[in-house]
Amino acid sequence: ILGLIFYRYLSEKTEQRVVKLLEEDDITYDEAWNDSEYREGLKEELIAQIGYVIEPQDLYSAMVAEIEKGEQGNFDVEVLEKAISKIEESTLGHDSQEDFNHLFDDMDLSSSRLGNSVKARSSLIAKVIINLSSIDFMHEDAEIDVLGDAYEYLIGQFAANAGKKAGEFYTPQQVSKILAKIVTVDKTDLKNVYDPTCGSGSLLLRIGNEANVRHYYGQELNSTTYNLARMNMLLHEVSFQDFDIEIGDTLEYPHFGDMRFEAVVANPPYSANWSADAKFLDDERFSSYGKLAPKSKADFAFVQHMIYHLDDNGTMAVVLPHGVLFRGAAEGVIRQYLIEEKNYLDAVIGLPANVFYGTSIPTCILVFKKSRQDDNTVLFIDASNEFEKAKNQ
Numbered sequence: 001i002l003g004l005i006f007y008r009y010l011s012e013k014t015e016q017r018v019v020k021l022l023e024e025d026d027i028t029y030d031e032a033w034n035d036s037e038y039r040e041g042l043k044e045e046l047i048a049q050i051g052y053v054i055e056p057q058d059l060y061s062a063m064v065a066e067i068e069k070g071e072q073g074n075f076d077v078e079v080l081e082k083a084i085s086k087i088e089e090s091t092l093g094h095d096s097q098e099d100f101n102h103l104f105d106d107m108d109l110s111s112s113r114l115g116n117s118v119k120a121r122s123s124l125i126a127k128v129i130i131n132l133s134s135i136d137f138m139h140e141d142a143e144i145d146v147l148g149d150a151y152e153y154l155i156g157q158f159a160a161n162a163g164k165k166a167g168e169f170y171t172p173q174q175v176s177k178i179l180a181k182i183v184t185v186d187k188t189d190l191k192n193v194y195d196p197t198c199g200s201g202s203l204l205l206r207i208g209n210e211a212n213v214r215h216y217y218g219q220e221l222n223s224t225t226y227n228l229a230r231m232n233m234l235l236h237e238v239s240f241q242d243f244d245i246e247i248g249d250t251l252e253y254p255h256f257g258d259m260r261f262e263a264v265v266a267n268p269p270y271s272a273n274w275s276a277d278a279k280f281l282d283d284e285r286f287s288s289y290g291k292l293a294p295k296s297k298a299d300f301a302f303v304q305h306m307i308y309h310l311d312d313n314g315t316m317a318v319v320l321p322h323g324v325l326f327r328g329a330a331e332g333v334i335r336q337y338l339i340e341e342k343n344y345l346d347a348v349i350g351l352p353a354n355v356f357y358g359t360s361i362p363t364c365i366l367v368f369k370k371s372r373q374d375d376n377t378v379l380f381i382d383a384s385n386e387f388e389k390a391k392n393q
Contacts, residue, residue, distance in 0.1 A: 002154055003107030004125075004132055006231045007084065011060035012137065013050055021045055029056045043090075051096030051240040058083035064133045067126045075129075077122040081109050099230055099240040106224045151235050155200050155228065171199065171267040171319070175355060175365075176206040179317045182367055183263035184210040192217060194261035194309055196250040196302065197268040201229035205236050207263060216243040217261065219250045251301050256309065258284070264306045264316040270359065271321060274298040284308065289337050291330035299324050300334045307344060307368060316368040319351075321361055339378070344368045347379040352387040 018029045021042060025032070032038035033056050046053045056062065063083075067075045084104050091100040115121040135150070156173070171179075180203070184190065189212045195204050198218030207213055216238060220226040226247045233243045246255040251274050276295040280286045285308040286301070293300035299320050310316045324331065325348065339345050347367040354360050362384060 001128060001132075002151065002228070002231065003084075003104060004128055005151060005154075006235060007080075008060040008132055009137070009235055010052065010087065011054055011058075014046065014052075014054045015059060015061065017046060017050055018042065029059075047090070047094050047096070051091060051094065052087050052100055053090035054083070054087060058086060060129070060133070063129055067130055075122050075126040077109050077114075077118060077125045080125065084109075096240040099234070099243070099245075102223075103227055103230055106227055151232060152202060155202065155232075171203050172355060173202075173206070175267070175319060175351070176203045178349075178365065179203060179265045179267075179319070180206040180210045182317045182365070183207060183265055183315045185315070187211050187262075190214065191262045191311075193263040193265065194218065194256070194259075194306075195264070195266050196254075196305055196309070197221070197266050198229055198245065199225055199267070201232040201245065203265055203267060205232065205238075207265065208236070208238070213263075214242070216245070217256060217259070218243075218245045219255050220245065220247060221249050223247060251298060251305060254285070254305065259309060260311040260314070261309050262311050262314045264310050264314060265318070266302060266306060267319040268299070268302040270299070270361070270363075271296065271323065272298045274301055276301075289334050291333040293334065294330055297323070297327070297331070300331050303338075303366070303368075304334065307338075307370075310368065310370060312370050314370065315346075318366050318368075319363050320366060321363055322350075324366070325364060338368075343372055343376050344370060345378050346372060347381065349381045350384045352384050355387070 015029070018032075022029070022032055025038075027038075029042075032042060043053050063075065063080065084107065088100050088103065091097045109121065109125065111121075114124050152173070183193070184207060190207070192215040193204055193207050193213050194217040195201075196219055198204055198220050201216075201218060204213075204216045204218055208216075216233065218229060220229055226245065229245050230243075233245065234240065248255060273296055274293070276292045276298075278292075280292055285305050286292055289304065293304070303318060303320075303324075306316050306318060324335070345366065346369045347365075349365040349367070351363045351365065353362040356363065
């Protein structure tokens, strides 16, 4: 369903653009496409403006018309599969290629779970297409992002039912909103924002609600979630030129070199394993601390990575398990260095238990800034009782 919503979105975006491009020519997209000169011109403009091309017969609206024409037997799911792979092909060799590469890989329209025959699958997908077409996305109303909200809602529902794995791709809105507000205090315009464990991208996008963000950067380990994040960006009207979401392990294979970011946010996997390889003692991200985070608890490795990428005038906010506040050994050494030597820690906010999907542990938000000048106090806020109870969360 997420893939189909996204396909409908790309399709309507194409139609809107084409209407603008052809408004003086008084011909339809179909007619223009059948004229080779028009066709080449349209392709060029669409690639430059939105990054991809959907041909007239492949438009979502064309499929709806086909289904509504007769019995749903008219519609063939394989036509949709071809149309989807053509979107990706249209970006090859262009700036948008990286953002569309393998984007639909997780949308398996030939899965037997959708039906045992092409006919059964076609009939089911046809029903979904018709149902989705009845929702008014209200593109014109900038205040209401029906599509983005529906997408977020579905990802949230998916997370609520996915049990333990859910925390990997979705930060509950209440928490991402707090993080977004913290990193945008007194700022209306941010040069860039970065999330080293960006999941489905909702945390990055939440910052865009609080301030104008010129460029989004993120990295994500899981390929399905990485695809969700790129779709989520495009669905929220972030142009392919304005985001850079990469795939891979942030600690082992960081993608953004020595770039610095004005806002850094994350909800990394809690107490994850990492290699803690001795070679990292020579890595600029970790070298000055004298110790590496333990193998079985990468929490501080993520903090060090994020601080390395934080700009001097930036703010960083990260959600972590309570253990980071008191565990000893190497973590104690790193914590002491951050506070005594660097004076980077600005605030600690204790959150209630049971806020996150898939884990009941209490968590905290750590806020770091590099330019605290003469202020060496740390603000502690105990918000562990500041909640309204609702179902499990």
